[in-house]
Amino acid sequence: MTTTLLRTRETLRLCTAGSVDDGKSTLVGRLLHDTRSVLADQLAAVERTSADRGFHGGLDLSLLVDGLRAEREQGITIDVAYRYFATDRRTFILADTPGHVQYTRNTVTGVSTSQVVVLLVDARHGVVEQTRRHLTVAALLGVRTVLLAVNKIDLVDWSEAVFRDIEAEFTSLATDVGVDDAHVIPVSALLGDNVVEPSANLPWYEGPTVLELLESVEVHRGRAHALGFRLPIQYVIREHSSDYRGYAGRVDAGVLTVGDTVHLPEGRTSTVTHIDTADGEVRSAHAGDSVVLRLADDIDLIRGDLIAGEDRPEPTRSFAATLVGLGDRTLRPGSPVKVRYGTSLVRGRVAAIERLLDIDGRTDHLSPDDLGLNDIAHVRIDVATELPVEPYAARGAVGSFLLIDQASGDTLAAGLVGHRLR
Template identity: 45%
Template sequence: MAHVSQLIAEDIDAYLHQHQHKSLLRFITCGSVDDGKSTLIGRLLYDSKMIFEDQMAALEADSKKVGTQGGELDFALLVDGLAAEREQGITIDVAYRFFSTDKRKFIVADTPGHEQYTRNMVTGASTADLAVILIDARKGVLTQTRRHSYLVSLMGIRHVVLAVNKMDLVDWSKDVFDAIVADYTEFAHRIGLKDVLAIPISGLKGDNIAGTSDASPWYSGPTLMQHLEDVEIDEERRATEAFRMPVQWVNRPNLNFRGFSGQVRSGRIRPGDRIRVTPSGVTSVVARVVTQAGDLTEAVAGQSVTLTLTDEIDCSRGDVIADASDPPECSDQFETTLIWMAEDHLLPGRPYWLKIGAKLVSAQITDIKYKINVNTLEHLAGKVLELNEIAICNISLDQPIAFDAYERNQDMGGFILIDRMTNATVGAGLIHFALRRAQNVHWQALDITRESRAALKAQHPAVLWFTGLSGAGKSTIANLVDKKLSSLGRHTVLLDGDNVRHGLNRDLGFTDADRVENIRRVAEVAKLMADAGLIVLVSFISPFRAERRMARDLMNDGEFFEVFIDTPLAEAEKRDVKGLYRKARAGQLKNFTGVDSPYETPETPEFHVDTTKTAPADAAAAIVDALVGAP
C-alpha cells in the first residue's frame, strides 16, 4: 500500500513539474461584433477540458434558458460574464481566460468588437504573442476586421490566425473561404502582416478547432489548437536579443548588500558580463545574479532577478541595465505612433506623465504630424486626437530616457501617457526613433547664473500668475501690483494676454489646442525672465488647471504664485468692458471662456481675490505685502 502511495506521489510530482515547465502562449481574439469570439474561446475551454462539472451544468441550463443556438450549447456564456454583455449579446470588456493542453499553457484575451472599445482591444494586444482574427463567413472582411488587423500589426504581434467562422452557415463553401482569404491577404500585405494562417472553422460545432472536420475535406492545414500548441513564442525569441533590464528597485537590505532588482525583458545575463547603465552611460561588471531561491549562473528574458555589480555606481529606479556592447539609445525627443484612449481629446503642448518601464517623466506632444484612418490607411491632418484615434506624433520629454525602437524591442519602445490631474491612462505609444534635433541641440553652460542675476537686482525671482474669467479684473490688479513693486525698487515685467497675442502668439486662435499652446509659450517666456532675476507678472485667463500646473512646474519651489481673481460669471458679464460676452452670447465669438468653453477654477491658489468683497487697490496691496515679506 505504501508502495502504491509512493508511486502516486511520484506521478503527481512529475505532472506538476511538467505543468510548471510548459511554455505559455498569450493570444487575443478580435474581429467585428458577433463574429463568434466568445463562442470560440468557450469551445477552446470545453475541448481542453477546463470546465468543471458545476460550470457545465450551469452552461447547459443557461443555454436552454437563452435558447439562441438551436439546442446547442452556447459557449459564449462561459466568457461573457458581465451582465451587460449577456443582456446585449456582445463583449464590452477584455475577458482573460486560462486553459492548458498537454503541450502548452494559454492565456487568451477576448477583446471587444465595437469600434468604441478599440482601447480595450489595444490593452489585450499589448502582451499577446498571437492574434486570432475572426471573420463571419457570411459577411467577409469588414471595416472592423481591417481596424483590428491594423492594430495587431501596429502592436507588433507577429503571428496571425485568420479564423473564418460560421462556415456551416455557408455550406462549407471552399469558394467563399478562398475569396475571403484572398481579400484579407491583400490588406495584410499592405500593413506588413506576414505570418497569417487561414483556417475554416465553426466555433459552435467545433469543426477544425480541436479536431479536423469531415465537412471541409478540401482543407489540409492544422486545426486551431494544433497551431496554438506549435507556434513559436516570442519569449523564445526575446532570449536571443540584446540584454535589457529596467531597474524597478534598488535593493539595499543592509550595508553589506546593494543590488538592482527588475525583470529581464530581453537577452541573457551571467556573472562576469559587462553592462552599461543608461542613460548615464556608466559601465561595470555583473558580480552575482541573485534570486530568492539562490544565485543563478544565468538569467534569461522573463525572469525577475537582482544584479550585484563589481563597482559602486549611480543607478536608480527607471534606469536600464544593458549589454555594454549593445546598449539602448537615449533621447528626450521622439517620433511615435500614439493611440488615444481617453474621452477628453489630446491637446499638443499639454503636459502629461509618460511611463516607460519603471521610468516616469513629464512629456508634451509637440506636433501631430498626421492622423491615420485605420480602415483606408489614409493620412489625415488634425490638431487634436479624439478617443480611439491613432496618429504619428512628435513628443518631447523633460529628461532623456533609455529606449529601443518598438519594432526592435516592444518592452523598451512602448509607453503610456497619464493625465497629471486624474492619474488616468489616456494614451499608449510606440517609439519609432529619436529626433535628430535631440542630438543636435544641447544645453549651453553659462557663466552668469540666475542666482547672480537676481543678486544684482537684490531680489528673489518670482512668477505671479493672475488667472480668472474675462472681465474679472486680472489686468487691473496685475497693473497695480506692478506699479507698487516698481515703486519699491523691484525689477518687474508684466505679460498681459491681449498684448502677447499681438506679437509672440499672434498666430494662435481660441480653440482648446491653441489656448494650451498660448499658455505653454508664455510659461516658457516667464521662466526665461525669472532666470534673468525678474519678478514676472502674467495676466492670462489660462482656463485649464493642467497648463497652470505646467507653468508652476517650470519654476523652482517657492517662486510661483497663483493669483485667482475670483469674479462670478454674472458679474464679469455685467461689466463686459470689451463687449466680448455680448458677442459670445450672440454666437459671433466661438470658444469663449465661461460661455461655450470651460474655466477650471484653481484648487489651492496662493492668493484668492474675491472682487465682490475686495477692491482692486486693497487686493494689490495685500499681494505686494505678502510677496515683499516672503523670504
C-alpha cells in the same frame, strides 16, 4: 494528463478579436468544451442557463467566457477574459477580447501579451473596419502570426466562393501591414466545424482546424534574450548596517552574468559582483527574471535609471513614435502629458502629430489636428528629462511606453518608439 507532463509542454499565448457578434466567445467556449477543459459543474451551469434563455443550439458556449453580469445580460464581451486549456501537445493561455469599438483599448491589452492573434469575421459580412483595425494593432505590436477564422460559414451554405473572396482580401491586407504569417480557416463555432474537429461539411477545405494550427504554429517569443542587456531600476535596496546596496528590477532584455561590465547613466560603467533573487544568488540573469544587482562601485542610481550592456541607447529629449489612442481625452499637438518609459515617469508633450493611419479604407490624414480614442498615428514626443529610448523590438521588450494624463493619471495612449507601419 499529469502535472509533470504539463510543465514540460510549450505554452502559447493567444487572443481572439473581431467585431460584435462575430462569435469570439462562442469560439473560445467551443475550444474549451471540445478539448475537455470545462469542469462538470461549469458545464451543468451552462446547460441550465442556456435552457433558461431558450437557446436552440443546445449549449450557449459563450457563457463559459463572458463572466461579467453586464456581459451575460447584453450578450457581448466587455472585459478581457483569460482562459487556460491544454492538449497533449501544448498548453494555452487565451484572452477573449471585446469587439465593440469603444473597447478597443481592452483589445490592445490582450494583443500586447499574445504570440498569436485569432481574428474572427462573420462569413456574411466579410472583412470590416474592426478587422482592419485589429490586424493593424497586431502588426504594430509585433505579432507575426494571425489566424482569420471565417465564422458562421454554415449561414452562407458552406460556400467556398464566399470564403475565397474573404481569404484573398484578408491575405492582401495582412501583407500590406507587414504580417508575414497569415492563415484563413472556415469555421462554424456554434456547430463545431473546423474548430477542434475537421468539418464534414467543407470537403473543399483541406487545411488544418483552428486547434491543429495553434498546436503546430511556431511560438514567437520576440527573442528578447537576443537583445542587449536592459534592466530599468524599480527600487534601490539599502541596508546601512551591512553596507548592502542593490538595484532591483526585471530584466527586460538580454542576458547578464556575474563579472560582466554594465553601462550606466552619464557614461559611467561598473562590474556586476552579485545577482540576487528570492531563491538566493545566481550566476546569470535572463530576460523576464526579477533580480537585484550588486555592483563593484558605489554609484548613486535611482528608480528609472537604466542598467544596460555595452549598446546602451543614448538618452534624448525628442523621439518619433507611433501612438494608439486609448483614452477619452483627445491629444493635440502641444498636449502636456506624463511619459512612462520602463520605470521612468517624466513630463512631456505631444510635439507633433504627423500622420493619422488609414484604418477604414480612407486616405491617411497628414498633420491632423488631434488623435482620439482608437486612432493610430505617427507622432513626435518631447520630454523634459532625457530618456534612453530605443526602437520598439521583441514584442515590446524595449521601445514601448505610455502617455498618461497629468491630472487624472488615466492612460491616454500606448506608444512604440520609432515604429512605423508600412
